[in-house]
Amino acid sequence: MKHNKSKIINNLSNLLEYKNLSKIKEYIIEIKNSISNFNTDGYGFLNIASDGETIKLSEKYLISELNQIIETQTIQRTKYYIKRLIKGLSEVKTSKINDINLNRWKEYSDIITDSLWYLDKRDTSGAHNAGYWGNFIPQIPNQFLRRYTKKGEWVLDTFLGSGTTLIESKRLGRNGIGIELQPKIVKLAKKNIADENNLFSDKKIKTEVIKGDSTEIDYEKELEKIGIKSVQFLIMHPPYWDIIKFSEHKNDLSNAKTIDGFLNLFGKVVDKTYPILDKERYLAVVISDKYFKGEWIPLGFYTMQEVLKRGYKLKSTIVKNFEETKGKMNQQELWRYRALVGGFYIFKHEYIFLFKK
Ligand SMILES: C[S@@+](CC[C@H](N)C(=O)[O-])C[C@H]1O[C@@H](n2cnc3c(N)ncnc32)[C@H](O)[C@@H]1O
Numbered sequence: 001m002k003h004n005k006s007k008i009i010n011n012l013s014n015l016l017e018y019k020n021l022s023k024i025k026e027y028i029i030e031i032k033n034s035i036s037n038f039n040t041d042g043y044g045f046l047n048i049a050s051d052g053e054t055i056k057l058s059e060k061y062l063i064s065e066l067n068q069i070i071e072t073q074t075i076q077r078t079k080y081y082i083k084r085l086i087k088g089l090s091e092v093k094t095s096k097i098n099d100i101n102l103n104r105w106k107e108y109s110d111i112i113t114d115s116l117w118y119l120d121k122r123d124t125s126g127a128h129n130a131g132y133w134g135n136f137i138p139q140i141p142n143q144f145l146r147r148y149t150k151k152g153e154w155v156l157d158t159f160l161g162s163g164t165t166l167i168e169s170k171r172l173g174r175n176g177i178g179i180e181l182q183p184k185i186v187k188l189a190k191k192n193i194a195d196e197n198n199l200f201s202d203k204k205i206k207t208e209v210i211k212g213d214s215t216e217i218d219y220e221k222e223l224e225k226i227g228i229k230s231v232q233f234l235i236m237h238p239p240y241w242d243i244i245k246f247s248e249h250k251n252d253l254s255n256a257k258t259i260d261g262f263l264n265l266f267g268k269v270v271d272k273t274y275p276i277l278d279k280e281r282y283l284a285v286v287i288s289d290k291y292f293k294g295e296w297i298p299l300g301f302y303t304m305q306e307v308l309k310r311g312y313k314l315k316s317t318i319v320k321n322f323e324e325t326k327g328k329m330n331q332q333e334l335w336r337y338r339a340l341v342g343g344f345y346i347f348k349h350e351y352i353f354l355f356k357k
Contacts, residue, residue, distance in 0.1 A: 005050035005089060012086050021075045024082075032066045035059065057089070058107040065106075097232075097281065099150050112143055117320040117352075126171065127196035132162035132188065134244045136237050136286055140320075140352065141168040144235060148282045149174050152205075153232040156276075158214040158269050159253075163189030165235055166207045167196045175206045177222070177231070179214040182247050186211040213251045215268040219276050230276050234283040238266055240350075241299055243290055259302065267306045274310060277357050283312060288322065288350035294342065300351040312355035322350045 008031070015024050038059075039047040045056040065085045072078045093102040100108055122130055123138040141157075141164060149155060151173040157165040160178030162185065169176035170193060180186045190209050208226055210217070223229060239246055239254035241262045246254045256262035270283075277283065285307060287300045308314060339346050 005048050005055060008048070009086055009089055012082055012089075015082055016079055019075070021078060024075075024078055025070055028066055028069045032063065032070070035063065058104070060109065061088070061104055061107040094150075097149070098147055100147070108146075111147060115316055115318050117318055119321060127167050127192050128164065129192070132185070134239070134246070135162045135164055138164050138168050140237075140284075140286060141165040141235060142172070144233065144282070144284050144354075145169060145172050145174050148284075149233045154228055154230075155233040155235065156231045156273065157235045157237070158273060159236055159238050160189050160209065161185060161237065163192040163209070166193050166209070170196050170205055170207055173205055174233075177208045177210065177226070179210045179212050179217060181211075181213055181249055181252055183211055185246075213249070215251050215253075215265050215272070217272070219272055223276060230278050232278050232281050234273055234277050234281075235286075236266075236269065236283070237286040238269075238303075240288050240290060243288075259297065259299070262299075263302055263306050266303060267310070270307055270310050270312075274312075274357070279357055281357055282315070283307065283355045283357070285353045285355070286350065287353070288347065291344070291347075294344075296344070300353070304351075304353045307353065307355055312357055314353065315356050316352075316354040318352040318354065319349050320352055322348055 011027070015027060018024050035046070040059065041047055041056065044059050046059050046062065047054045048057055065081065065088065069078055069081045069085070072081060088101075088103045091103055094100060095102070100111070119137055119139050122128070123142070124130070128138045141155075145155060145168060152175065154175045154177065155165065155169050157176070157178045160166065160180040163178060166176040166178050166189070178189060180189060186209055193207050193209065206226070210222060212222075220229075223231075239252070241256065241259065242254050244254060246252050249255060251265060253262055253265050256265055273283075285303060287303045289299045289301075290297050304314070304317070335346050338344075
C-alpha cells in the first residue's frame, strides 16, 4: 500500500459509501497491518507524503483511531469514527492560545492536564544542565509554552536564572525575554542559550537576556527596544524567599529581611508586568513553602494572594514533586529521624500557580 496522505483520505472517504461493515473493517485492518511499512522518524511519528511535502503523524494516534473503528459494532458508529479520522488527517483545529491540533488531541499524550505533577527525571538534552543551584526543570516551561503560546509568540521570564525558559522557548519556536539581576548569572544564561543548537531551533526566533532588576525595570521601554508592545505568556520563578540566598543586592528577593519585604518586592514585579501581558493570557508562578523556627510558612499561598490581589484569575494550583536539594541529598535517614522527633513532614512538593489575566 502506498502511503500518501490524499490517497489515504480518498480511500477512507470511499469507505463511507460502503454498506457492508466487514468490508470496511477489512480495509481498516489492512491499513493497520501495513503501518510497519510506513516511513518513521524514530520518535513515534510516521512520515507521510502530502502535496510534495512530508507531514508527521503520531503512530500511537493512528493505531488508536484505527482500533476504535475496528472495534465498533454498528455501521453508523464506524462511519462516525472514519469521518473523525479523515478530519484529523485533513483539518487543523487550534484554539487562540496554542498550536495544539484539537482534531488530533490524542497525539499530545505527554501534555499534562492533571493538577498533580510527578516529573521523574530532569530533561538534560541539548543545553539543559542542572548546574545552577535553584534552577527549575525544563519540563515546567516546556509544558506551559506548548499549552499557552503559539509559535512565534513572546514569553517573558522575570527571574531568568540560568536561562531554562529561554532554552526551551528557542527549541519550541517561541521568542523569549529573560531578566536576571546578577551579572555572572546573565553571562551563564547567555552561554547556555547559545549552546542550544537543537535540531528544531528556529533561526528567526529571538531570545533577549536583560541584566536588570525585575522589580524596577521599565518594561514598556525594554519591549519597545525589541520592537514589540506586549508578551503572550509570563513565567515567574522567584527565589523561595531566603531558602537560597542568590546575591547581596537590596532588591534580590532572597535578600528580603521579612516575609512582607519579600511579598512587597514580588508584588512589584506582578504590578509592573501586568500591563504588558495580553488580555486572556496566562501567568505561571513556581514557588514553594518554607520552614522557619519549627513552623511551616505558607509562602506559596501568600505569593498566590499577591497575584490575586492584582486582578488575575486563578486557573490552577499545581502540586509538583520536589526532589532532594543538594543540601539534603544522601541525608534521607537523618531527615526522617528529625521529622519523627520534630513532628513535621519533609518537603516533597512545590506549587505552580497558574493565573489568567
Ligand atoms: C529561583 S531562581 C530562577 C531559576 C531559573 N528558573 C532557572 O531555571 O535557572 C531565581 C533567580 O532570580 C534572580 N533574582 C532575584 N531577585 C531578582 C530581581 N529583583 N530581579 C531580577 N532577578 C532577580 C536570582 O538571581 C536568581 O537567579
